[in-house]
Amino acid sequence: MKRRTFFKVTTTLAATLMAGAAFAQDNIIVGAVAPKTGPLAGGAAVTHWPNIKLWVDEVNARGGLNVGGEQRMLEVIEYDDQTNPAETIKAVQRLATQDNADIILAPYSTGLNIAAAPIFDRLGFPQITSSAATDQIGELSGQFNDMFFLLGRSTDLAEDAVEVLSDLREAGEIGNRVAMVNVADAFGIELMAVAKPAVEAAGFELVYETSYPLGTQDLSPIMKAVKGADPDAFVAWSYPPDTFGLTEQAMIEELDVKAFYTAVATAFPAFAGRFGAAAEGVMGIGGVNTASPEFMDYAARHEAATGAKPDYWASGMMYASLQILEEAIETTGTLDMAEVTQFIKDNAFETVMGTIDFDDQNSNTAYWTVGQWQGGEFKGIKETGRDGAVEPILKTGWE
Amino acid sequence: MKTQDWKNLGWSAALLVVAALLPLTNDGYLISLGVSIAMYTVLATSWALFSGPTHYISLATAAFFGIGTYVMGSGIEHLPYWVLLPIAGLIGGVIAALVGLATLRLSGVYFVIFTLGLAEMTRQAVTWYQNQTGHKGTYVLTELTDPDIYWQLLGLAALVFLLGWAIGRSKLGFALRIIGDDEDVARHVGINTALSKIALFVVSGATAAIVGAMIAPRYIYIEPATAFTPMLSFQVVIMALLGGTGRLWGPLVGVIPFTLLWEAISSSFPNQTTLLLGLSFLAIVYLLPGGFVGLYDRLRGRAKKRSAMA
Secondary structure (H helix, E strand, C coil), X not given: XXXXXXXXXXXXHHHHHHHXXXXXXXXXXXXXXXXXXXXXXXHHHHHCHHHHHHHHHHHHHCCCEEECCEEECEEEEEEECCCCHHHXXXXXXHHHHCCCCCEECCCCCHHHHHHHHHHHHHHCCCEEECXXXXXXXXXXXXXXXXXXXXXXXXXXXXXXXXXXXXXXXXXXXXXXXXXXXXXXXXXXXXXXHHHHHHHHHCCCEEEEEXXXXXXXXCXXXXXXXXXXXXXCEXXXXXXXXXXXXXXXXXXXXXXXCCEEEECCCCCCHHHHHHHHHHHCCXXXXXXXXXXXXXXXXXXXXXXXXXXXXXXXXXXXXXXXXXXXXHHHHHHHCCCCHHHHHHHHHHCEEEECCEEEEECCCCEECCCXXXXXXXXXXXXXXXXXXCCCXXXXXXXXXXX | CCHHHHHHHHHHHHHHHHHHCHHHXXXXXXXXXXXXXXXXXXXXXXXXXXXXXXXXXXXXXXXXXHHHHHHHHHHCCCCCHHHHHHHHHHHXXXXXXXXXXHHCCCCCHHHHHHHHHHHHHHHHHHHHHHHHHCCCCEXXXXXXXXXXXXXXXXXXXXXXXXXXXXXXXXXXXHHHHHHHHCHHHHHHCCCCHHHHXXXXXXXXXXXXXXXXXXXXXXXXXXXXXXXXXXXXXXHHHHHHHHHCCCCCCHHHHHHHXXXXXXXXXXXXXXXXHHHHHHHHHHHHHHHCCCHHHHHHXXXXXXXXXXXXXX
């Protein structure tokens, strides 16, 4: 490039940026950072980014947020953290100090949220996490007072799945033989570590157990071994690619179990999109009350605005986190984040996922833990204090 | 020491003091940029200590970094932070020695491939261990803030520079330069080539492990995917080559512009980061073959020639 052209390009760029800054005077700057590239980009594209677009479009369509009697439009600045915690931290800093963001939205995933916690805490922004599942809620909120947790404890997610199996056995619907596998990566290992003792304590016979590395392409040996062990129930603490892979192998092997559970991504609309009627009866992590008018309305708006359905687990929680922020800002009538945070701590909120009332550890204690595909929807069947759980059904074949 | 050495030392110390004042700006953004720069300076400089003279391209930085991160992650509940830093260095060094013994007889591309595999292998080993023991998440909750981490990295950088300077003046440094020029000649004049290479590989491995341990409190939640990210190895190599490995300060002048460029790209074009980064790499390779050090030497050479002509 010639030096003069380069100069021209940079000056045009600078002028555009400056014009943008001048225009933004009265807008509320909303900072958003989450993966657009890297291992978690796929999940964020389903659960995280569409909700931000939906919320901002809706708020702006009705004239913006009401802050102390003044209507102010939202303007989003988005950054890609490349699924790298150091980039998340830097982007949050940049949003706060370079872009003068008025609000910064919590990042995506357990790891990136926890890495960003000290920065949110120091900058004084409330961090309402909707995709972080951890057992360290007490320690984290003790150290970072502005950190909130919507998705719940990982232990509950695993223990409740085992409880669903126990209930089915007590009802005489399934037998005593369980096959359980896990992906050998952070969350998969953690859930297995909780579930294995729970399965044994519940008196199940663990007829097959194994783990496989993250990114395993050929899962057919595992499913063959599972089938050989002749279980009554199959549980996989899996990640998105293997959730799909294991289900596909189960279909090929015609695995004959009455309860079939896969973890992360079972709640994605793409799961039913891929397996169609065969998804019927598959259980997985998450769930929602699909019959609630609030959720139905939200799902319809989500699809209209973004062209895709929300997932049946964290999507609604992500949107709920935005609703909470919106209500806190409009009711307090301020962008003073200390006041907004205090309001979030002190009040209960009506959201698309139902009422959310944080406890003294900033934790939402009422959430969905297990869902199941029934009639084309992933319905919540187990929760820690939500209304609308439906009865689980048995898995009957893969047709 | 010559007067020139004292002068260089003085300048370096002055620069270090200036760098150490950065957190006083109280600008969180500048400090987090500073952490990045300090971290990559240490990694790239220690990488160049080994790879510069020997021309062995090591992609093992992520392996040692990850080991350090996990030493901190698994030890922080039992041992004080300051004890874990040297332990991380020790473990990183021992593993580097073992790896070096096994592989430094390999040459060229074989060594590169092996070191690339090493990060993945270590990651799988850590995951395997966690899976066997039913691990429930690694958390490093400390009171350390970004400025604390920045100062620690800066201190480590000073140590690495001193060490590099000392090695450059020692017999070992001389031996390594001969190895880099021609390994056969080096062996024939009686240099223990394997031992010399391993010694430097240990230095860079131990340093990367200590950096990993220092960064762990920043990530708080440690996952294999972030601790052993292969991107880190590549970034370190690219930064070091951009600066040039011919001189001790070479990597530093690569790290600073690269970090700023990366920052400018990711803030202005969040949706095309990878694409633009790739284009920048191409530009660097084509326009700056010897890195900034090469450019500096060329310009100085030209200036000398001109003054000689005049």
